[in-house]
Each structure stands twice: as structure tokens, then as C-alpha cells.
Amino acid sequence: MSFLWLPIGLLPSILSGWLLLRLVEGKSPVLFRWERWIAGFVLGCVLTTYLIFLTEVIGIGSFSFLSMLLTQLVLFGVLGGLYWKNRSKLTANCQLPTANSSPWKPWQKIVTGILGVWILLKLISGFILLMGPAYYDDTISNWNIRAKAFYHHQELILELEPNSGTGISSYPQAIPIQKAWLAHLNGGWHEGLVNSLHILWYLAGLSLVFFALRRLMDLQWSLMGTYILASIPLYLMHGSSVYGDCFLSVIVFLTLSWLFFATRSKESNRMSYIKLSAIAAGLLVYTKSEAMLLHLPPLAVLVIGLLILGGLTASQKRSTIAWYCISVCAVLIPWTLFKLVNNLGFGNAKDVSGITSDIEWHAGVLRAIGLNTFLEGNWALLPALFFGLLIFKWKSAFRTHLIILTGFTLMVILGQLPIYMFTGLHVEALNQTGYARGIIHLIPVVVVITTILLKDILEKNKARD
Amino acid sequence: MTIRSVFITVLTATSLMAPGVCSAAKTTTWNLMNLQKLEGWNTANLTTVNLIPQGLAVSTQTQGQLVRISDLRHNVDKISINYISPTGANGLFFWRAPGMEDESVFQIPISFTQSSTQQKVILDMGDVSEWDARSDRIGFVLDGGSQLILQEMSFTGPGFIDSIVYPLKTMFKLDEIHAYSINFLWGPLMTYSQEQLDSLYTQVPPNGDSWNKALYYILAFALVLVIVLKKLKRKSFITAFFMLFAALWICYDLRMGVEVISFAKTDIRTWWSKSIELKDFRDRSSFTAFAQTAAPFTQGKDHYVFVASHGWPFWGSMKYEAYPALPVAYDKDTEGIDTWIIYNRNDIKPNEEGRLMLDGKAISPPGDIMMQFEPGAFVFVTR
Numbered sequence: 017m018s019f020l021w022l023p024i025g026l027l028p029s030i031l032s033g034w035l036l037l038r039l040v041e042g043k044s045p046v047l048f049r050w051e052r053w054i055a056g057f058v059l060g061c062v063l064t065t066y067l068i069f070l071t072e073v074i075g076i077g078s079f080s081f082l083s084m085l086l087t088q089l090v091l092f093g094v095l096g097g098l099y100w101k102n103r104s105k106l107t108a109n110c111q112l113p114t115a116n117s118s119p120w121k122p123w124q125k126i127v128t129g130i131l132g133v134w135i136l137l138k139l140i141s142g143f144i145l146l147m148g149p150a151y152y153d154d155t156i157s158n159w160n161i162r163a164k165a166f167y168h169h170q171e172l173i174l175e176l177e178p179n180s181g182t183g184i185s186s187y188p189q190a191i192p193i194q195k196a197w198l199a200h201l202n203g204g205w206h207e208g209l210v211n212s213l214h215i216l217w218y219l220a221g222l223s224l225v226f227f228a229l230r231r232l233m234d235l236q237w238s239l240m241g242t243y244i245l246a247s248i249p250l251y252l253m254h255g256s257s258v259y260g261d262c263f264l265s266v267i268v269f270l271t272l273s274w275l276f277f278a279t280r281s282k283e284s285n286r287m288s289y290i291k292l293s294a295i296a297a298g299l300l301v302y303t304k305s306e307a308m309l310l311h312l313p314p315l316a317v318l319v320i321g322l323l324i325l326g327g328l329t330a331s332q333k334r335s336t337i338a339w340y341c342i343s344v345c346a347v348l349i350p351w352t353l354f355k356l357v358n359n360l361g362f363g364n365a366k367d368v369s370g371i372t373s374d375i376e377w378h379a380g381v382l383r384a385i386g387l388n389t390f391l392e393g394n395w396a397l398l399p400a401l402f403f404g405l406l407i408f409k410w411k412s413a414f415r416t417h418l419i420i421l422t423g424f425t426l427m428v429i430l431g432q433l434p435i436y437m438f439t440g441l442h443v444e445a446l447n448q449t450g451y452a453r454g455i456i457h458l459i460p461v462v463v464v465i466t467t468i469l470l471k472d473i474l475e476k477n478k479a480r481d
Numbered sequence: 482m483t484i485r486s487v488f489i490t491v492l493t494a495t496s497l498m499a500p501g502v503c504s505a506a507k508t509t510t511w512n513l514m515n516l517q518k519l520e521g522w523n524t525a526n527l528t529t530v531n532l533i534p535q536g537l538a539v540s541t542q543t544q545g546q547l548v549r550i551s552d553l554r555h556n557v558d559k560i561s562i563n564y565i566s567p568t569g570a571n572g573l574f575f576w577r578a579p580g581m582e583d584e585s586v587f588q589i590p591i592s593f594t595q596s597s598t599q600q601k602v603i604l605d606m607g608d609v610s611e612w613d614a615r616s617d618r619i620g621f622v623l624d625g626g627s628q629l630i631l632q633e634m635s636f637t638g639p640g641f642i643d644s645i646v647y648p649l650k651t652m653f654k655l656d657e658i659h660a661y662s663i664n665f666l667w668g669p670l671m672t673y674s675q676e677q678l679d680s681l682y683t684q685v686p687p688n689g690d691s692w693n694k695a696l697y698y699i700l701a702f703a704l705v706l707v708i709v710l711k712k713l714k715r716k717s718f719i720t721a722f723f724m725l726f727a728a729l730w731i732c733y734d735l736r737m738g739v740e741v742i743s744f745a746k747t748d749i750r751t752w753w754s755k756s757i758e759l760k761d762f763r764d765r766s767s768f769t770a771f772a773q774t775a776a777p778f779t780q781g782k783d784h785y786v787f788v789a790s791h792g793w794p795f796w797g798s799m800k801y802e803a804y805p806a807l808p809v810a811y812d813k814d815t816e817g818i819d820t821w822i823i824y825n826r827n828d829i830k831p832n833e834e835g836r837l838m839l840d841g842k843a844i845s846p847p848g849d850i851m852m853q854f855e856p857g858a859f860v861f862v863t864r
Binding site: 150254259 | 658660661662663664665666667668669691693694696697700717719720723726729730733734736737738740741742744745746748749752753762763765769773794797798800801802804805807
């Protein structure tokens with residue numbers, strides 16, 4: 017019975033997210049119908065929880081059931097009102113460009129069917145793993161215990177145990193607040209109910225990768241890209257575990273893929289994608305700590321690149337700057353102020369202010385990273401395929417619009433390396449506790465790049481033969 | 482001659498040859514006799530080291546070390562050492578297994594019998610769980626007063642068939658879910674003997690090589706072939722290469738997917754299908770079931786005293802299950818706390834007065850056991 021609260025509890029997030037995206041798209045809708053609902057669900061989770069957080073810290077709300085409900089209703093009311101007001105402009109229903117699918121061959125149907133059943137089996141297993149008692153360290157010391165604290169105390173408390181430093185108080189609270197809301201609806205903490213969110217975010221990741229690929233290629237290729245993502249073992253583990261990295265990976269993917277599609281589009285469609293990307297970038301800040309330090313700087317570099325080289329008109333440039341600045345600052349400034357006022361650290365597991373104090377070369381880090389990347393089962397054969405394709409198809413990878421995705425991925429990977437090689441965070445790489453999570457954030461983007469390059473190489477080869 | 486008779490002849494011949502092939506062991510020998518130059522060996526603190534026709538002659542008045550850089554490419558379960566020792570010698574045989582720190586080694590004692598003729602010592606490494614043939618340093622520490630002429634070292638392991646069968650068997654040997662599974666999964670591994678296979682996941686890192694390396698070799702070979710064929714026949718075989726890649730990918734997905742499914746099956750078998758007193762959760766044994774049973778006793782309370790055999794992972798898990806009540810250690814200020822939760826501590830029991838006793842000392846006020854979960858695991862409430 018408790019699971020019935022899941023769709024009901026997610027409804028405000030889904031509706032608010034959908035309305036926000038639809039309003040942002042305006043007269044030029046660029047998202048598929050289901051894509052908008054799914055992206056709306058993911059971004060709506062951050063949007064609603066961010067507003068609940070804001071009402072709490074400025075003292076007009078709390079984490080009580082009534083206050084959370086009211087905040088979500090007000091948000092829905094405002095967005096719904098705006099939608100109603102602009103409904104005449106928002107009814108434009110464009111036929112979105114999709115690549116024509118070639119007819120299905122019998123063997124393709126059989127393989128797709130078998131792999132579909134296989135993915136379903138893995139999803140059921142993931143769901144069973146999520147339903148069990150709390151197990152992993154960060155679930156117990158961070159994600160779920162903070163949700164329990166918000167639910168029990170009905171307010172934003174930073175230390176679960178006075179003066180013990182329990183819980184990662186500097187992390188954004190999006191996930192714990194969403195869980196506290198579900199616990200309120202259920203009238204009690206229910207491990208299975210609150211943990212179901214994670215497999216839904218994983219499914220959202222698979223679906224959004226499919227829709228992104230569908231803009232570029234036929235149904236068979238889009239399904240193959242989705243299968244590649246579904247076959248990454250550690251990504252499946254994160255979809256089946258109570259951690260925030262899979263959730264973050266989906267929002268990173270939305271931010272980047274929409275920026276990528278902006279560079280490929282023209283006129284009003286381009287601006288729709290830019291606005292959508294800007295909204296996702298803003299919400300990225302309140303998803304997980306790494307976003308501020310690892311993902312926003314490369315994103316800024318790419319947006320600046322787009323402004324200089326993207327062929328935007330002067331008004332489009334002004335609009336792009338305004339959307340990114342306002343959207344990111346709307347979350348970044350309050351969140352940073354909150355951190356400063358409460359003396360909370362910046363960084364992920366370790367405070368970034370301390371990591372520069374002991375800069376020295378740490379032997380063994382590159383070996384550990386190499387092992388994790390190439391010789392363990394975490395990513396299957398994806399790193400070999402990805403880097404191989406980057407080398408063989410370097411022109412497509414670096415001299416086309418794909419540079420948005422490849423540039424971001426390489427900036428984040430190469431940006432992390434010196435942090436592990438020279439700072440106190442080297443322990444995270446040596447013990448393999450932190451490094452892989454940084455890669456999890458990039459996996460949907462890496463899979464899309466890989467699928468695009470793979471299609472490119474195989475179709476060119478087919479044409480030549 | 483019909484095809485059938487050829488087939489029967491080949492089958493018969495193969496089955497006759499098979500036992501010989503299977504039993505053929507693989508041996509690597511380090512010979513030290515009649516050498517002109519000593520390569521790959523290092524010594525430290527030995528009084529004299531000379532290369533003579535009979536072997537490597539060492540003598541030492543203090544404890545010294547003789548070590549060789551090793552690159553054994555097969556599994557080894559027997560090490561045989563030929564030597565002459567006029568004085569007899571004692572010391573240690575050591576090796577540095579993969580992943581060990583520079584200064585760390587595993588070691589076992591070794592004795593060389595006094596004799597003026599050649600002797601042989603055989604080390605049965607199959608019984609030494611820490612032994613790893615992939616060690617990059619292998620050597621001896623010799624005690625002071627030793628004289629030894631080291632003549633030959635032979636490293637013997639399973640034969641050719643084993644080196645194919647065991648890696649394939651190990652590929653589908655699955656790990657269990659652990660706290661590290663959120664950060665990394667070992668993936669398909671290779672071992673080369675039954676002993677290695679049986680003890681694969683009993684240590685971290687596991688005692689096996691990554692299958693990924695073999696897959697990369699296969700793919701690299703195929704890629705070179707594609708390039709060469711393209712040059713020769715001017716036809717592209719790139720599709721064939723990616724078909725091979727896809728086949729390996731699906732095998733890999735099958736292997737790793739089965740592992741994740743096995744995690745879920747274990748959860749069903751050991752947790753979901755059992756009554757609370759019989760539940761085990763992953764590598765936490767009965768603790769999770771105990772914690773969930775004990776947590777209701779803390780309802781409405783700010784604190785409880787928690788004592789367990791280990792800090793991690795029990796402390797954090799108990800705190801999570803019983804939240805918002807918080808745990809306090811028994812040696813901290815427990816004044817006014819009436820609930821004591823004890824797990825896996827057979828050394829803590831109430832005395833006649835009803836106080837919990839540890840090492841002969843009372844650690845609690847008098848009380849009663851309100852819930853006995855299993856020996857050493859109970860909830861105690863003070864009167």
C-alpha cells in the first residue's frame with residue numbers, strides 16, 4: 017500500500033517540472049511529449065525541493081507535511097497560472113525532427129526482444145536491492161539519515177548529533193527533502209517507498225538518453241545506445257543503490273545534451289534548447305556538491321565558446337547570457353550564502369579549502385585510476401570503445417558540434433586527475449572510493465558520444481562497401 | 482576411409498593423449514649454475530656474493546637479503562630449490578604480491594640442510610593462501626652465519642589445459658555484494674587452479690587476473706587483422722570487427738548482469754524469505770535483523786547505550802535504524818539512559834544483581850534483559 021504514495025507524492029514534482037519546461041520552450045517546443053514528462057519529473061524533484069528549502073531558511077515554511085504541500089501547491093499554482101495565461105502561445109505542436117527508421121529485420125526484432133527482457137530482469141533485481149535495509153555507508157550517514165532527520169524534526173537541521181559532525185551537512189538537500197516528503201505522505205518512514213526514487217531516476221536516465229539519440233538516429237540505433245547505457249554494470253549498481261550520483265548524472269546529461277542540441281539547431285529552436293539547458297544548469301547546483309566545482313566551470317567554458325563561435329545574433333547572445341546567469345545565480349547565490357552563513361564546506365566528501373594545503377605527488381593514483389577504468393568490471397568495455405572511437409573518429413569528436421559533449425567529458429576527467437594526483441583527495445582514488453562516482457556523473461554523456469561515433473563509423477563503412 | 486571413421490580415430494587419439502596433456506605441468510626455472518653474469522638479482526647486507534660455476538655463492542655474518550625481480554607468467558604451486566650449504570642455513574622465503582606497498586612482503590620460514598653435496602628443498606605453495614605467482618619480487622632473508630650456494634629454483638604449476646579451463650571457469654565465478662560494490666565491481670577474473678578458484682574472493686583484492694586484459698588482446702589482434710586485410714584486399718572488415726566487439730560486449734553484460742541478479746537472489750534467499758530471527762543481510766549476518774528488532778525499544782527516547790563487537794558498520798547502522806534516538810558508548814556519560822543494546826558481545830552478561838558485567842566490572846545499573854535475540858545480542862533496560 018505504501019507504494020501507492022509514490023506516484024501521488026511525485027505528482028507535484030512532475031507537474032511543476034513539466035510546466036516549467038513547457039513554459040521555457042514557449043512557442044518553439046523542442047522536446048518529445050514523453051521526454052518532457054520524464055525530464056520534468058527529474059528537474060521537478062530539484063525545483064520543488066529547492067523551493068521547500070528556501071521557504072525553510074527564510075522562515076516562511078518548514079519541513080512539515082502541510083508546509084511542504086503548500087509550497088508545492090503554490091509553485092504549481094504559479095506555473096499553472098502562467099501556463100493558463102500563455103496557453104494560446106503554448107499550443108503550438110511542432111512535428112519534431114526524428115530520423116526515419118529503417119524497416120525491422122526479423123533478427124533485429126528477436127535481439128531487441130531478448131535484450132529488453134534481459135534489461136527488465138536487471139531492473140527487477142535493482143528494485144529488490146533497493147527495497148532492502150540500508151546498507152551502504154553514505155546511505156546510512158548521509159542520504160537517508162538526513163531524510164529521516166528532516167521527517168522527524170520537520171526542520172532543516174545540519175547536525176544529526178550535536179558536535180559530532182554526523183551527516184554531510186554541506187550537501188544539497190534535494191534528495192533528502194524529496195524522501196522526507198514521501199515519508200510524510202505515508203505517515204511513517206518506509207525504506208522501500210523512499211528508495212524507489214533511485215530506480216526511477218535510473219530509468220529516467222535510460223529514457224532521456226533514448227530520446228536524445230532519437231533526434232539524431234533511427235529507432236534501432238537509439239535503442240542500441242540505450243542498451244549500451246543499461247549494460248554498464250556500475251551505473252546499474254548506482255541505479256539500484258541509495259546514492260545521489262545517478263540522479264546527478266541525469267541532470268548533467270540534460271544540461272549538456274540540450275546545449276549540444278542548441279548548437280545543432282537554428283533560430284527559435286536553438287533558443288529553446290539554450291533556455292532549457294540554462295534551467296537544468298541552475299538546478300544542477302542544488303543536486304549534489306560536485307556540480308558547483310566540477311561541472312559548472314567546464315559548462316561555463318562551453319557556453320562562452322558557444323557565444324564566440326556559435327553564430328548567435330547579438331540578441332541571442334544577450335538572451336543566452338541572461339538565461340544562464342539568472343538561472344544559475346538564482347540557485348547558486350542563495351545556496352552559497354546559506355553555506356557561508358552556516359560555515360559549511362565546499363567540496364564533496366572533503367572540504368575543498370583544505371585540499372590545497374598538502375600538495376604533493378601521490379604515487380599509485382594513476383595505477384588505481386587505470387585499474388578502475390580499464391581492468392575492473394565497472395564500465396564493461398565502454399572505456400576502450402569510447403577512447404578508441406575518440407582516436408579513430410577524432411574529426412567527428414572534436415571538430416563538429418559533438419565537441420560540446422566530448423569537450424565537457426574530457427575537461428571533467430582531466431580536471432579531476434590532478435586533484436587526485438596531487439592533493440589529499442588521493443586517498444579517494446587509491447581506495448577507489450571517490451573516483452568512480454565522478455565517472456558515474458558522465459556515463460550518459462559518454463554513452464551518447466560513443467553511440468554517435470559508432471553509428472558514424474559503421475554507416476560510413478557500409479556506404480563505402 | 483569414411484568421415485565417420487576419421488572422426489572416431491581422431492577422437493580416440495585425442496582421448497588417449499588428453500591425460501598426458503592435462504597432467505603436463507608448466508615449469509619456469511631460474512638457473513644460477515655456469516652463468517657469466519648475474520642478472521635480475523639484488524643483494525643487501527650479505528658479507529660476500531660470488532658467481533661460481535656451481536651457482537651463486539653467498540655467505541653472511543649478519544642477516545642479509547637475496548632477491549630477484551620476478552615475472553612468472555603461470556600459476557605456481559610448487560617451488561623447488563637446489564642448493565649446497567656447507568654450514569646449513571636458516572631464514573625466510575619472501576615475496577611481494579601485486580598491490581602490496583614497496584616495503585611490505587609475505588614471508589615463510591625456510592631451512593637449508595647442512596651438506597657438501599646438492600640438496601633440494603620443496604616449498605608447497607598451494608597451502609599458502611597469501612602466495613601469488615604474480616609477485617614482482619621473490620627472494621630470501623638469510624640469518625647471520627649462513628653459507629649457501631644457490632643453484633636452481635624451479636616454479637611448477639598446472640599444465641596447459643588447466644590454464645584454459647580455469648580462466649573460463651573463473652569468468653563466471655560471481656562476487657557477493659559488499660560495501661565496496663558501490664565503488665567498484667571486480668568484474669570477470671581469471672585463475673589457473675582449483676585452489677585459486679576456491680579462494681578467489683576470500684581476500685581483497687581477489688587472487689586473480691582481470692579478463693579485461695585478455696579481451697583487449699583479442700580486440701587489438703582483431704583490429705590489426707582488419708587493418709592488414711584492408712591493406713591487402715582493399716576491402717573493409719570493420720563491420721566484422723564491431724560484430725566481434727558486440728559479441729564480447731553481450732558476453733560481458735551477461736556476466737555482470739548475472740552478478741547483479743545474484744545479489745538480488747541472495748537478498749531474497751537470506752532476507753526476504755526468512756522470518757526475522759533467521760534473517761541474514763549480506764555480509765552483516767544477523768545484525769540488521771537484530772537492529773530492526775531492537776530499534777522499537779528506543780522509541781520516544783533521546784539516547785540509548787550501544788555496545789557491539791565492531792564499530793564499523795554496526796555503530797552507523799544502529800544509529801540509522803533507531804533514529805531519532807542516538808547511540809552512546811558505554812564508557813561515556815550514560816547517566817539517565819535506561820536502554821542498552823548489546824550485539825555480538827558474549828563477554829557482556831548481567832550478574833546476580835542484574836548489572837551488566839564486562840571484564841569483571843559492572844558497566845550498568847541493575848536491569849533486565851527485555852529481548853534476547855541470540856547469544857550475545859540483547860536489549861537490556863535498567864530498572
